Amino acid sequence: LYPRDPMAFRARLLASDACLEKHDIELAESFLRENLSGDYLTPASKEWRDSLFALGRLLHSNRRYDEAIPRLDEAIRRYPDVPQALEARYLKADSQRRCGEAVQEKLRSDLAENARVAHSKTARDYLHAALAQYKLAATASSDWGAPYYRQAIAAVAMQQYDDAAALMRRAVNVDPRFVRGDFRLDTMYGDRPLAKQEHQENLALVAIEQ
Numbered sequence: 228l229y230p231r232d233p234m235a236f237r238a239r240l241l242a243s244d245a246c247l248e249k250h251d252i253e254l255a256e257s258f259l260r261e262n263l264s265g266d267y268l269t270p271a272s273k274e275w276r277d278s279l280f281a282l283g284r285l286l287h288s289n290r291r292y293d294e295a296i297p298r299l300d301e302a303i304r305r306y307p308d309v310p311q312a313l314e315a316r317y318l319k320a321d322s323q324r325r326c327g328e329a330v331q332e333k334l335r336s337d338l339a340e341n342a343r344v345a346h347s348k349t350a351r352d353y354l355h356a357a358l359a360q361y362k363l364a365a366t367a368s369s370d371w372g373a374p375y376y377r378q379a380i381a382a383v384a385m386q387q388y389d390d391a392a393a394l395m396r397r398a399v400n401v402d403p404r405f406v407r408g409d410f411r412l413d414t415m416y417g418d419r420p421l422a423k424q425e426h427q428e429n430l431a432l433v434a435i436e437q
Contacts, residue, residue: 236262236274243281256285270305280311283318292322292329313367317374320360324381327353331384350384357381372402 239258246255262268262278269275279302286295299319303312330350334343358381365374375398382391 233272233274236268236272236278240274240277240281243278243285247285252285252289256282259285276302276306276309277311279305280315283315287318287322290325292325295319295322296326313364316360316367317364317377320357320364320374320381321377323353323357323360324377324384327351327357327381328384354381354385358385372398375401 239262243255243258246252246258259278259282262274263282270279279298283295283299283302286292286298296319299315299322302315303319306312327350330346330353334346334350358378361374361378361381365378375394379391379394379398382388382394
């Protein structure tokens with residue numbers, strides 16, 4: 228294939244998917260970035276659009292949340308009405324929540340007051356942004372429980388426990404299959420067991436009080 232042949236760009240997308248299946252993240256990412264760089268493709272092309280969404284997903288799935296946020300945000304802004312936009316909005320919110328919670332983890336070891344204040348504000352900004360994106364995702368898909376569960380976790384991280392409990396109930400009402408299926412709290416917290424334990428304890432206190 229010639230470098231500028233449209234089939235070459237589609238081939239890179241397919242090659243990237245194949246590399247992901249083989250867990251070759253670096254090569255998969257390079258194919259996507261090659262499609263997005265240079266003057267051969269423009270954002271009006273389907274291949275450029277699909278490469279942008281795919282790169283956002285790849286960065287999120289590999290826990291490179293700070294890098295995923297601007298890519299997903301660009302994809303949502305450029306293509307708000309395509310089917311991939313809903314997933315991108317959800318992944319952007321998840322990336323913002325995880326960044327906010329990572330900053331909160333740093334607060335545990337911060338000794339200097341000015342550092343604590345700065346990190347606290349950064350965490351709040353991330354979590355507020357995550358809540359807004361989760362709400363938009365929930366609005367766009369009224370029968371999907373996942374955004375409500377994630378909103379609840381973000382609300383707990385912001386110490387909004389009554390809101391979190393209400394969101395958990397809403398999630399179960401909207402989609403009870405989600406909590407009976409593949410839903411696992413461990414997938415939300417990853418390698419942050421202390422945050423998971425603290426959040427569960429706070430939610431339990433709210434449930435007891437109600």
